[in-house]
Each structure stands twice: as structure tokens, then as C-alpha cells.
Amino acid sequence: MSIKGIDKTLCVNCGQCYDICPNDVFAIAEGKVFVKYPEDCQSCALCLLVCPKEACKIDNMRPTALPARGRI
Amino acid sequence: MDEIKHVITGDVLIIGSGLAGSMAAISCLEYGQKVIVVNKGKMCWSGSTAVCGGNDIAVCFPEDDSALWLKAFVESSDYTADQNWIEIFLKESYTQLLKLEKLGEKHGLEIFPKQNGAFWRINRAINPFRTVLCNLYSALKAFSKELKASNAVLYERIMITKLLEQEGKITGAIGIHYRTGEVYLFQAKAVVLATGCCTYKADLFDVCGEGYTMAYEIGAKMMSFDRGGAIMRPKDVMRGGLLCSSASSSMANALGSKLVNREGVDIKEHMTEEEKKLGRMGQDRAIQREIEQGRGPVYEDFINLPDTVKTVLSQLRCAAVKRVQLEYGKNPFVETIPMEHVEQTITPDQSNRMGGVWIDCTGQTSIEGLFAVGDASCPKISFQHPYNGSDLGWALLSGGRVGKYVAQYCADMTMNSQSDLNDIQVRKEVARYRALLEKKDGVRPDELKEMLIQIMIPYDIRHCNEKAMVQCLDKIHDFIQQDLPRAKAENLHELREALEVYSMAHVAVMIVSSELYRKESRVGVRREDYPFMDNLHWKKWIGFVKHENQMCFFTESIPENLYEIPDEVNTPFVTRL
Ligand SMILES: Cc1cc2nc3c(=O)[nH]c(=O)nc-3n(C[C@H](O)[C@H](O)[C@H](O)COP(=O)(O)OP(=O)(O)OC[C@H]3O[C@@H](n4cnc5c(N)ncnc54)[C@H](O)[C@@H]3O)c2cc1C
Ligand code: SF4
Ligand code: SF4
Numbered sequence: 001m002s003i004k005g006i007d008k009t010l011c012v013n014c015g016q017c018y019d020i021c022p023n024d025v026f027a028i029a030e031g032k033v034f035v036k037y038p039e040d041c042q043s044c045a046l047c048l049l050v051c052p053k054e055a056c057k058i059d060n061m062r063p064t065a066l067p068a069r070g071r072i
Numbered sequence: 073m074d075e076i077k078h079v080i081t082g083d084v085l086i087i088g089s090g091l092a093g094s095m096a097a098i099s100c101l102e103y104g105q106k107v108i109v110v111n112k113g114k115m116c117w118s119g120s121t122a123v124c125g126g127n128d129i130a131v132c133f134p135e136d137d138s139a140l141w142l143k144a145f146v147e148s149s150d151y152t153a154d155q156n157w158i159e160i161f162l163k164e165s166y167t168q169l170l171k172l173e174k175l176g177e178k179h180g181l182e183i184f185p186k187q188n189g190a191f192w193r194i195n196r197a198i199n200p201f202r203t204v205l206c207n208l209y210s211a212l213k214a215f216s217k218e219l220k221a222s223n224a225v226l227y228e229r230i231m232i233t234k235l236l237e238q239e240g241k242i243t244g245a246i247g248i249h250y251r252t253g254e255v256y257l258f259q260a261k262a263v264v265l266a267t268g269c270c271t272y273k274a275d276l277f278d279v280c281g282e283g284y285t286m287a288y289e290i291g292a293k294m295m296s297f298d299r300g301g302a303i304m305r306p307k308d309v310m311r312g313g314l315l316c317s318s319a320s321s322s323m324a325n326a327l328g329s330k331l332v333n334r335e336g337v338d339i340k341e342h343m344t345e346e347e348k349k350l351g352r353m354g355q356d357r358a359i360q361r362e363i364e365q366g367r368g369p370v371y372e373d374f375i376n377l378p379d380t381v382k383t384v385l386s387q388l389r390c391a392a393v394k395r396v397q398l399e400y401g402k403n404p405f406v407e408t409i410p411m412e413h414v415e416q417t418i419t420p421d422q423s424n425r426m427g428g429v430w431i432d433c434t435g436q437t438s439i440e441g442l443f444a445v446g447d448a449s450c451p452k453i454s455f456q457h458p459y460n461g462s463d464l465g466w467a468l469l470s471g472g473r474v475g476k477y478v479a480q481y482c483a484d485m486t487m488n489s490q491s492d493l494n495d496i497q498v499r500k501e502v503a504r505y506r507a508l509l510e511k512k513d514g515v516r517p518d519e520l521k522e523m524l525i526q527i528m529i530p531y532d533i534r535h536c537n538e539k540a541m542v543q544c545l546d547k548i549h550d551f552i553q554q555d556l557p558r559a560k561a562e563n564l565h566e567l568r569e570a571l572e573v574y575s576m577a578h579v580a581v582m583i584v585s586s587e588l589y590r591k592e593s594r595v596g597v598r599r600e601d602y603p604f605m606d607n608l609h610w611k612k613w614i615g616f617v618k619h620e621n622q623m624c625f626f627t628e629s630i631p632e633n634l635y636e637i638p639d640e641v642n643t644p645f646v647t648r649l
Binding site (some may be wrong): 019020021022023024036037040042043044045046048049054058 | 118392565
């Protein structure tokens with residue numbers, strides 16, 4: 001996993017990260033955008049590229065794959 | 073979930089909108105076709121193209137020595153490149169480049185950065201030719217603008233799960249919108265499969281081989297899955313830093329960046345000649361040695377590059393640059409950033425150019441009206457090492473020229489109206505979705521993905537012999553029979569993943585069985601039990617087709633019309649990862 005979350009003090013819930021993410025990592029509920037499936041993040045940084053507020057937090061490492069990824 | 077809410081009709085359905093699919097859509101529009109484009113992610117922004125971002129592409133320029141390109145393709149593919157397609161590449165790749173360049177200009181975007189007013193070409197260490205720098209982010213922006221402004225009908229976030237066929241002719245496809253749960257039926261005279269490859273690795277999760285599985289299931293000829301390509305990612309690798317990918321760091325190296333040790337010495341000075349030829353494996357070995365001998369950490373050094381190079385790198389790798397800036401609070405062009413040691417388990421790295429759907433020289437598959445482009449098609453002009461511009465070059469070429477042939481095909485065709493047979497296929501597919509969603513006790517798709525990857529881990533470059541492969545294949549078959557049927561999806565997101573893991577497992581069978589069939593070492597696959605290349609017996613492509621529910625293998629001789637392949641046995645084999 002490499003998406004660490006959204007800094008809610010910066011986020012304006014514009015939904016652009018939700019719109020671009022290839023892996024459907026984000027979701028929207030009651031107008032608020034949040035990280036729903038962090039284990040599916042591939043670290044492509046496309047959300048960073050579109051976020052107007054630099055609110056997506058991703059660590060610099062590519063995901064380390066197994067066994068860190070996933071639920072087992 | 074509704075049975076079918078949406079029925080959409082057009083001349084041609086393009087599935088996937090990476091570089092190949094977008095080029096295909098634009099080329100079909102040029103030929104006056106009524107185009108439908110469906111993409112699993114956001115239109116134009118998913119798949120390998122979006123991840124690979126900005127790199128370099130293989131294109132033969134008019135001033136180039138064609139003989140050099142020919143030799144490079146034939147030899148670097150261990151003779152497996154298709155010489156008929158190389159001829160097409162030599163004649164047409166530059167035209168496709170110009171087409172893309174013009175598209176960028178139309179939308180105010182620079183897709184090909186310039187150096188002194190000319191296309192910026194580089195020479196990567198492992199390439200005998202020059203590739204051209206390409207900003208794929210700009211290309212994807214241009215595609216998206218162009219398609220939105222056209223009369224193409226666009227659907228995103230829909231995953232196609234089944235191709236429809238009748239009497240050997242394609243008739244359309246079925247898919248599910250994994251955010252709304254609505255089912256879509258697309259009907260078209262022709263379908264262009266541009267679904268990319270199948271990846272099992274950690275940096276790309278969204279291309280999972282559905283194109284391969286769907287084509288195989290309707291009886292399409294499949295080819296060249298015996299070339300595992302970069303089968304395994306080395307165990308101990310130095311990753312992180314700015315570029316975060318071996319392809320882009322080799323591109324940056326070609327532009328003058330260096331890997332330096334703690335003392336500021338270029339690690340190349342300590343590399344053996346053999347390591348220099350081995351691409352990323354050689355580089356990783358050298359980095360490891362620097363650390364073991366107390367000269368670590370190793371840094372990617374971008375600070376001493378000329379300003380023009382810094383500018384182009386920061387554009388081509390803009391997403392990675394932004395990530396590093398936010399993570400470290402540093403500008404990597406001003407301060408060096410140490411590469412961090414990623415102690416990762418060995419992961420199957422089978423993405424890209426692993427094989428694909430067989431096509432002829434027009435891009436048509438063995439199913440009438442079904443075309444395949446880019447990574448979805450079998451690798452016609454790929455090298456052994458997947459990341460040196462040939463795959464992007466292939467996506468550009470195969471996608472950019474397919475419109476003409478699609479239009480020719482459609483001109484002779486009348487649209488099939490929806491038949492009872494299609495109706496049955498649709499109902500079956502909807503029942504499949506429903507069963508996954510309604511299952512109460514079962515295994516979540518994430519866990520299934522992990523199980524599959526665990527099966528494939530022990531089967532790597534070092535253990536690649538008949539015994540290990542047979543064991544691996546048995547385990548994959550057991551997985552398909554015992555574990556996959558236990559898949560359950562708690563929501564639509566998991567439904568998408570469950571459908572993905574189904575494909576990944578079936579593609580795993582395609583890869584391992586094809587590699588097992590070949591009794592020698594070739595194209596990235598070193599067999600412990602057959603360590604040499606054997607041109608005398610294996611100057612062949614390996615393919616298979618579904619017949620009575622079995623995978624039936626066949627071989628085809630590799631054409632030698634332009635370049636004669638030596639008839640020798642025991643040719644030393646080198647893996648260039
Ligand atoms: C990290 C990385 C680095 C790379 N570096 C290089 C390089 O330096 N040089 C080089 O030549 N090549 C490189 N490659 C390979 C290159 O990126 C690909 O060969 C090329 O982008 C393939 O383009 P494509 O359009 O065929 O497929 P993709 O770009 O993968 O597009 C496939 C599209 O199909 C969609 N799709 C998939 N399944 C479905 C479905 N069931 N229904 C609907 N849509 C679907 C996907 O969402 C995606 O949008 C790299 C690849 C990666 C991952
Ligand atoms: S793009 Fe940025 S600001 Fe917009 S919703 Fe996402 S995190 Fe928030
Ligand atoms: S880095 Fe890529 S995969 Fe991860 S959350 Fe952002 S857009 Fe999605």
C-alpha cells in the first residue's frame with residue numbers, strides 16, 4: 001500500500017482523485033471523498049497530479065508487493 | 073442488478089483507451105466509422121500507458137539506417153520478431169509519430185519534446201538504436217480532448233467481461249459499470265481489443281488479462297505466451313528515488329543522469345562489462361555491491377544535469393516528481409535523494425509483451441471482425457527486454473494504422489441484429505455477476521490474488537525447469553478448480569476484482585503451459601533443463617487455440633524474408649531484464 005490517506009485539512013472534496021484513480025481506491029459518501037481501498041493503490045501518483053490542493057498523501061516507495069499487500 | 077439497461081450500437085467498439093486504443097479510436101474516426109470506446113478506468117487514463125507516463129518510443133526516422141533497426145529487432149527478440157511487421161514498422165512508424173505530434177499541436181500540447189528544434193532522441197545503454205522522447209501524459213490529454221470533441225460515444229468505468237461472437241464473427245461485447253452496477257450490451261460490426269496485458273506485479277493492478285481470456289474463450293488464436301519477458305523482479309532491488317522505474321532511470325541515464333555512491337563516484341566505474349550489458353539486473357547487482365562494500369547509500373544524481381535536461385525530465389516524470397517533492401520536501405533537481413532499499417519478496421513481473429491474441433498484418437485476429445492492438449495483440453516487434461521503447465512503439469503503430477482495415481471490414485458487413493444466441497450469452501454473463509455478488513460464504517478477491525501470486529513465486533528464473541513448471545501448472549489448475557469458485561464479492565469494487573482474478577489465473581495457465589511447451593531457452597525465459605537456444609528445432613512461434621474446451625498447441629515457422637536466422641544449436645542465451 002502506498003496511499004496514506006487524504007489530508008482533510010487541505011481537501012476541498014472536488015472529487016478529482018476519485019475521478020482519475022485507475023483502481024477505484026477512493027469513494028465518495030455524503031459529498032466527502034475518502035480512501036476506501038488503500039490496498040489497491042499502485043502508487044501511480046495520478047491523484048497527486050490532479051489534486052488542486054496537494055492533499056493526497058502517498059509515500060515515495062512503490063508498493064512492496066507481497067506479503068505487505070493485501071489482507072493475508 | 074438489471075438484466076440489461078443499456079444497449080449501444082455502432083460500427084466499431086474499441087475496448088480500452090491506452091495509447092493503442094486511443095490511436096485506434098482516432099484512426100477509425102478518420103475513416104468515418106461510428107465509434108464506441110469503452111474503458112475500465114477514466115477515459116484515456118488507465119492501463120500501462122498512464123503508469124509509464126513519459127518515456128521513449130521506438131520509431132524509425134527517415135534518416136535512420138533500416139538495416140540497423142531490422143538487426144536490432146531480430147536479434148534482441150532472440151529471432152522471434154515478425155519480419156513482415158518489422159517491414160511495416162520501417163515504413164509506417166514515422167507517419168504515426170507525425171500523426172500524434174499533429175494531434176498534440178491541435179490541442180496545444182507538446183507530446184514530443186524538442187532538442188534544438190528537433191525531435192529529442194536518445195540512446196539507451198542496452199539499445200543499438202535511438203528512441204524518441206515522448207510525454208505520454210500530454211498524449212493522453214490530447215486523446216481525451218480529441219475523443220470528447222468527436223462524435224465517438226465514450227463509456228468509462230465499464231469493465232468488459234465477455235465478447236460476443238456468432239458463427240466465427242464478432243458481434244459485440246458485454247460489460248458492467250462497476251460503480252453503478254448497470255450492465256451494458258454493445259453491438260458492433262467490428263471490435264478492437266486494446267485491453268493491454270496482464271500484470272501480476274505491484275506497480276500496475278488494473279490490466280489483468282481480460283482481453284486475452286475473452287478472446288481465447290471465443291476461440292481466437294493466441295500466440296507467444298512462451299516469452300515470459302521479465303518473469304521475475306530481482307529480489308533485492310534499490311527503488312524509490314525520483315524516477316521509480318528501471319525504464320525511466322535507464323532513460324534518464326541516457327540523458328546523462330548518474331547513480332553515484334556516497335563518495336560521489338559514478339557506480340558505472342565499478343561495474344563489470346557483463347553487468348553493463350545486463351540492464352537493470354546488472355545495475356541492481358552493482359548497487360548492492362556498493363552497499364555491501366560500505367560505499368552506500370547510492371543516489372540518483374540529477375543535480376548536475378543541464379537545465380534543458382532537467383526541464384524535460386521534470387515534464388516526462390511529472391507525477392513522480394510531484395510525489396517526491398511532497399514526500400521529501402526536496403526538489404530532486406537541486407538536492408540528491410538516496411535510493412531506498414526495498415526488501416521485497418520476488419514477485420512475478422509478467423506484465424508487458426508476454427504474448428497475446430494472434431493477428432495478421434492488418435491487425436485482424438482469427439475471429440472475423442475482431443482486431444487486436446498494443447499489448448492485447450501478440451508481440452510482433454518486441455525485444456527481449458520489455459521496456460526499451462518497442463512496446464510503446466508497437467502500441468502507436470498497431471493502433472494508429474488499424475482504422476483503415478476496420479473500415480474496410482465494416483464496409484462489407486451488415487450489422488447483425490441481436491440474436492437469441494447473444495441473448496443467452498448475455499443472460500449467462502449477468503448470472504455470473506450476480507452469483508459473485510450474492511455468495512455469502514467465500515473468499516474475497518484480494519485473498520485470491522495473493523494465493524495466485526504465491527503459487528507463481530517459486531516458479532521463477534532460477535527454478536525454471538520442467539519439474540517446477542509442471543508443479544506450478546498443477547497448482548494453478550487446482551486454484552482454478554477449487555479456489556476460484558469460492559470467490560465472493562461484497563460490493564461492486566470486489567466484483568471487478570473477482571472478475572480480474574479469474575482472468576489472471578487463466579492467463580497464468582497460458583504462460584506456464586506455453587513456456588513448458590518450448591524445450592529450449594529463449595526470450596527472457598532461461599530453462600535450467602535446456603540452457604541454450606536451439607534454432608534448429610525451435611525457430612518457431614508457439615500458439616494455442618481452444619478446441620473442445622482444451623488448449624491445443626501449435627507452432628508456426630518464423631518468417632525469414634528479410635533476415636536469415638542462423639540454423640545453429642547451443643547458442644548461448646543471455647537474459648536481458
Ligand atoms: C511501469 C511501466 C513502464 C513501462 N515503460 C516502458 C518503456 O519505457 N518503453 C516501452 O516501450 N514500454 C514501456 N512500458 C510498456 C508500455 O507502457 C505498454 O506496452 C503500452 O503502454 C501499452 O499500451 P496499450 O494501449 O496496449 O495498453 P494499456 O495502456 O495498458 O491500455 C489498456 C487499457 O484497457 C483498459 N482495459 C483493460 N481491461 C479492460 C476491460 N476488461 N474492459 C474495458 N477496458 C479495459 C485499461 O483500463 C486500459 O485503459 C511500460 C509499462 C509499465 C507498466
Ligand atoms: S483531488 Fe484533492 S482536493 Fe479534490 S477530493 Fe481529492 S484529495 Fe480532495
Ligand atoms: S496513486 Fe494512483 S492508484 Fe494510488 S490512489 Fe492515487 S491514483 Fe489511485
